[in-house]
Amino acid sequence: MKINWGTYIVIAFALFISFIMYFVVKVQTDSKYDNDLVVEEYYKHDVHFQDEMVRIQNAHDLKVKPIITVNTKGVTIVFPADFSPKEITGTVAFYRASNKKFDFQLPLVFTDAASVFVSNDKLIGGEWNINMEWKYKGKSYLTKEKVYIKTP
Template sequence: MKINWGTYIVIAFALFISFIMYFVLKVQSDSKYDNDLVVEEYYKHDVHFQDEMARIQNAHDLKEKPAITVDTKGVTVSFPAVFSPNEIKGTVALYRASNKKFDFQVPLSFTDSASLFIPKDKFVGGEWYINMEWKYEGKPYLTKEKIYIK
């Protein structure tokens, strides 16, 4: 029996589609290829976008801004001396875009100085996003930064 060139094309397409479907099913079923969203409820989060922009603008308008520094021991969030540590209320949310299992939050709580230290052992090496939301004298602020932990 002789096979013509049309049959070879159909066989090639069938093999190609099988090859692609194998990898699609493998990625969807294997947990090491986790493909979660960065934000669970994206549309609910998007509704408050204008409020978020106002808080970012409030932080941008500050003459002296809080600083986030990374060193070999960890991450330090420090507020300028202009801020009274007792009146700063908020949270620091740290998240990895690659895996939400490593995400965590730390409340902004200060003792004598207006600085917060997060030890390096809480982090996995790589790129991290920091969202620092706080209120000072009733005014809301939001700072977003990207850091890299070695």
């Protein structure tokens, strides 16, 4: 029996589609492939987008902004000297885009100076997104920054 070239094309398409469908089913059913959403409740988060933009603009409008520095011991967040640490309230969230199991959030707790230190014990090497939300004298601020942590 002789098969013409059209039959070969149909067989090739069928094999290619089977190959792709195998991997789609494997990724969707296997628990080792994490395909979670970035935000759990995406639509609820999206409703408050304008409020978030106002807080980001408030932080952008500051003459002297908080500084986030990374060194071998950890991450330090230093607020400007004219900010009173007693009047600053808020949280700092460390978000790991590659795996949400490493995400954590800390309250802004200050010692003598207006600075917060996060030790490398809580951080693994790689890229981190730092979202810092705070209030100072009744005004809300939001700072988003990416940092890269080097493992020793």
